[in-house]
Amino acid sequence: MKLLLVAGARPNFMKIASIVTALDAHNRSARDRIDYLLIHTGQHYDEKMSQTFFRELELPRPEVDLEVGSGSHAVQTAEIMKRFEPVLMKERPDAVLVVGDVNSTIACALVASKIVYTDQERTGRARPLIVHVEAGLRSRDWSMPEEINRVVTDSLADILFVTEQDAVRNLRQEGIPRQRIHLIGNTMVDTLLHHRARAERSSILLRLGLETSDARGTTAKMPYGVVTLHRPSNVDDSTVFRGILAALLTIGGKLPLIFPTHPRTFSRIREFGLASQCRMLGMEDHITDVKAGVYCIEPLGYLDFLRLMSNARIVLTDSGGIQEETTVLGVPCVTLRNNTERPVTVTQGTNVVVGTSPRKIVQAATKKLRESVRPRKPKFWDGKAGERIVAILRNARSGRR
Numbered sequence: 001m002k003l004l005l006v007a008g009a010r011p012n013f014m015k016i017a018s019i020v021t022a023l024d025a026h027n028r029s030a031r032d033r034i035d036y037l038l039i040h041t042g043q044h045y046d047e048k049m050s051q052t053f054f055r056e057l058e059l060p061r062p063e064v065d066l067e068v069g070s071g072s073h074a075v076q077t078a079e080i081m082k083r084f085e086p087v088l089m090k091e092r093p094d095a096v097l098v099v100g101d102v103n104s105t106i107a108c109a110l111v112a113s114k115i116v117y118t119d120q121e122r123t124g125r126a127r128p129l130i131v132h133v134e135a136g137l138r139s140r141d142w143s144m145p146e147e148i149n150r151v152v153t154d155s156l157a158d159i160l161f162v163t164e165q166d167a168v169r170n171l172r173q174e175g176i177p178r179q180r181i182h183l184i185g186n187t188m189v190d191t192l193l194h195h196r197a198r199a200e201r202s203s204i205l206l207r208l209g210l211e212t213s214d215a216r217g218t219t220a221k222m223p224y225g226v227v228t229l230h231r232p233s234n235v236d237d238s239t240v241f242r243g244i245l246a247a248l249l250t251i252g253g254k255l256p257l258i259f260p261t262h263p264r265t266f267s268r269i270r271e272f273g274l275a276s277q278c279r280m281l282g283m284e285d286h287i288t289d290v291k292a293g294v295y296c297i298e299p300l301g302y303l304d305f306l307r308l309m310s311n312a313r314i315v316l317t318d319s320g321g322i323q324e325e326t327t328v329l330g331v332p333c334v335t336l337r338n339n340t341e342r343p344v345t346v347t348q349g350t351n352v353v354v355g356t357s358p359r360k361i362v363q364a365a366t367k368k369l370r371e372s373v374r375p376r377k378p379k380f381w382d383g384k385a386g387e388r389i390v391a392i393l394r395n396a397r398s399g400r401r
């Protein structure tokens, strides 16, 4: 079997890493090899948003980099499609595997769904199977580009790998046949569990001045929180963003907040004239005297971020993946959105969804900081999702459904 793996944006890399590890393990011992090629669309292209993750997660160099870069949704999606089609025609894989809900996901699934292999008599296959990892998540919020990407990708997919039971229900309600849906767990959690011990050796806390060690090697950690924000609905609207920042400054008045800042968010901070309210730190700056405040730093690599998040008293975020990671780590999470497509992180995890009202954010954070939480593992979030995917792919057959 020949498989094309597609990754394009930062959260894709962690999801693909565990599948690559499982494929390599399978290919070392089994006779029915699954040959794979990794395709990077180039949706994220910075050292800090992309290359660092390939190095740290020990991902192979992508066979092809489509180098699409940034653009409006239409331009970015169309550009990926244009550049992916010839790759597909040349490589003629048996299956195309896409992950998550970013523009790269929908673009490559759409290309694979319409391609026609001309000598299908020889291969017995009209087009590649479309495999979607992290299928079935629904926020029911159609203003989110990711929701559109999820629904369209799932309607095109032949094999849908699902992280939580609610997602199975969502897909069944949309008429997706049960035999296409597989609850296999969470590949992002596989990667977290795999790299957790390595991440504990990251020096990020020392570098930021959040950990000190004396001459006898005794270390002390300061309490702090972590913030991530990048959703257009939160950062592109100046009123919403100002409100969120006001809440963060209130919380940051008591507990320093470390804010690895996404490029989009960084641009908005500058554009809206908010830079003076945050403390801007270069990676060479040490906080020698941690005072209260909101500290903006560059986006972090995987291991540094995992260490920072694991030791935080609280995380405030609008990311999807971080809601899941904090659940497994047992770190309280406050989600600055009106909904979540990952309800298991609320019902079984450490997450609370509060919206963007400054008062509610402060209230929720204050409450969460008083509670004691413990790590939780929803069904199959056990580090073996990648292996389950490979076991099912081995038996996958036939192109058309």
Ligand code: UD1
Pocket: 009, 010, 011, 043, 044, 045, 046, 047, 049, 050, 070, 071, 101, 102, 103, 104, 145, 146, 230, 232, 262, 263, 264, 320
């Ligand atoms: C994308 C995904 C989102 C995911 C997020 C993680 C879509 C629709 N959205 O949003 O689901 O949670 O990635 O980060 O696919 N930029 C850089 N350097 C980079 C990448 C981007 O400076 O390496 C800048 C771009 O120029 C652009 C902005 O960041 O101005 C946004 O990038 P884009 O890929 O359009 O979307 P994200 O907001 O990152």
